[in-house]
Amino acid sequence: MLGMGSLEILVILLIAFIVLGPQKMIEAARYLGEVVGQLRGVAKSIPHMDLDEISKLNDQDPVRGTAPDSSVEFNKELQQELPDKEISNE
Numbered sequence: 001m002l003g004m005g006s007l008e009i010l011v012i013l014l015i016a017f018i019v020l021g022p023q024k025m026i027e028a029a030r031y032l033g034e035v036v037g038q039l040r041g042v043a044k045s046i047p048h049m050d051l052d053e054i055s056k057l058n059d060q061d062p063v064r065g066t067a068p069d070s071s072v073e074f075n076k077e078l079q080q081e082l083p084d085k086e087i088s089n090e
Helices: 006-048 051-059 067-081
Strands: none
């Protein structure tokens, strides 16, 4: 589990018990379990998303598609500054 051994997990649980106390530790564990369950549900639903939903998400991205134009403009400005150097527009 995340590259941690049983001793590391035991130390973390002991520190959490000392810091939180028995009642708060139970509440924190319950909350953590709910969050992990919700994350698993979201992770399971990702492969079942329609391609239309994914393309809608891509279309809503305002930054998407601006980088190629910016790189061409940057290369033009760079070519003006350094006319003797060869600069490719990749």
